[in-house]
Amino acid sequence: MTPAPRATSHELEAWARRVLGSERPWLEPIAGDAGTRLYFRVHGWGDEALVVMYDPHQPEALARYLDVRQRLATAGARVPAIRAGDPATGRLMISDLGTTHYLDVLDAATAPSLYGAALETLLRLQRDAATAGLPPYDEALLRRELGIFREWYLGVHLQRRLGPAEEACWDAQCDLLVANALAQPVAFTHRDYHSRNLMTGGEGGPGVLDFQDAVTGPVTYDLASLLLDCYVAWPRPRVREWALAYRDRLAAAGVMAPTDDDVFLRWFILMATQRHLKAMGIFARLHHRDGKSGYLGDIPRTAAYVKAAAREYPELAPLVPWLGDDPAAAPGP
Numbered sequence: 001m002t003p004a005p006r007a008t009s010h011e012l013e014a015w016a017r018r019v020l021g022s023e024r025p026w027l028e029p030i031a032g033d034a035g036t037r038l039y040f041r042v043h044g045w046g047d048e049a050l051v052v053m054y055d056p057h058q059p060e061a062l063a064r065y066l067d068v069r070q071r072l073a074t075a076g077a078r079v080p081a082i083r084a085g086d087p088a089t090g091r092l093m094i095s096d097l098g099t100t101h102y103l104d105v106l107d108a109a110t111a112p113s114l115y116g117a118a119l120e121t122l123l124r125l126q127r128d129a130a131t132a133g134l135p136p137y138d139e140a141l142l143r144r145e146l147g148i149f150r151e152w153y154l155g156v157h158l159q160r161r162l163g164p165a166e167e168a169c170w171d172a173q174c175d176l177l178v179a180n181a182l183a184q185p186v187a188f189t190h191r192d193y194h195s196r197n198l199m200t201g202g203e204g205g206p207g208v209l210d211f212q213d214a215v216t217g218p219v220t221y222d223l224a225s226l227l228l229d230c231y232v233a234w235p236r237p238r239v240r241e242w243a244l245a246y247r248d249r250l251a252a253a254g255v256m257a258p259t260d261d262d263v264f265l266r267w268f269i270l271m272a273t274q275r276h277l278k279a280m281g282i283f284a285r286l287h288h289r290d291g292k293s294g295y296l297g298d299i300p301r302t303a304a305y306v307k308a309a310a311r312e313y314p315e316l317a318p319l320v321p322w323l324g325d326d327p328a329a330a331p332g333p
Helices: 009-020 059-074 111-128 139-157 164-182 221-227 236-252 261-288 294-312 314-322
Strands: 026-030 038-043 050-054 082-086 091-095 186-189 215-218
Touching: 009 026, 009 038, 009 050, 009 082, 009 091, 059 082, 059 091, 111 186, 111 221, 111 236, 139 164, 139 261, 164 215, 164 261, 164 314, 221 236, 221 261, 236 261, 261 294, 261 314, 294 314
Parallel strands: none
Antiparallel strands: 026 038, 038 050, 050 091, 082 091, 186 215
8 A cells, every 4th residue: 555645733633623523622742662653641531541643654454454353352352442543635533532641650579460461351352353354463574573683783783784694594593493383372462562562551452552463373372472571570480480371371362282391391481582683673763764762771681581592591592692792681581
């Protein structure tokens, strides 16, 4: 689909007023995400909390958003309601799920209840969300994502060039991580199920955002996104406890067959490693290409996850020298 002509904030405000049938509402820009989408909170409009979401660059993404939103709503997740939409011009008006992300309130005291609710919603999605027609998280996509680390973190951020032996080693690491992902049972996969995309407040579990890139993928992917989050880290024993308890719930729900602890944890940690490498590449790309430098501070924590994985699974040790030496690196989670 051809990108829509870019609208000014004044034009978006005029559109919102037409949709709502009033000259009173006005738009306030709010923080967006790592993608191309822009968000505006609607003010001056009674008690109905609304947000305008706008993406002129990828209007087809809004069609995907509407499709996946319906799948999640049907499965019982708390997602934004649609007040109005014009996907051809990249515009949607949706209900506002609030201003408090999980990350804003997560601590040792709140984690049990917040993660309990998030895992309950995740189970509902993996068990009940329709997956027909969703793209697969296949080998090609997994390798493209690993290539983001190779290109943007190693090549651009660290300016690291790999020699022939290192190239062969990198290829072997990619083979290992891809094989681990493809060996797992598949289920609905949000792809960004973490503390910056889950909202507190309201009934029915966390508000779920940023779901338009959903696929059918490895059963541990969203679990790794949540429990081995690039934006917050927990002690490894606690993470293992949460992960294995959720594994038992997946088996009881019929999402996957019963699986040994060692097998499931290896799936989980190596899946997280693939995701963490991709995230480091994306954080570097956001800084160098898009001028969004706020994510650089999350690189040390994300690299620390990979280092911790390599301590548990020595076959990942070749990755460690490619993570960079950052004196401000977070301690291993």
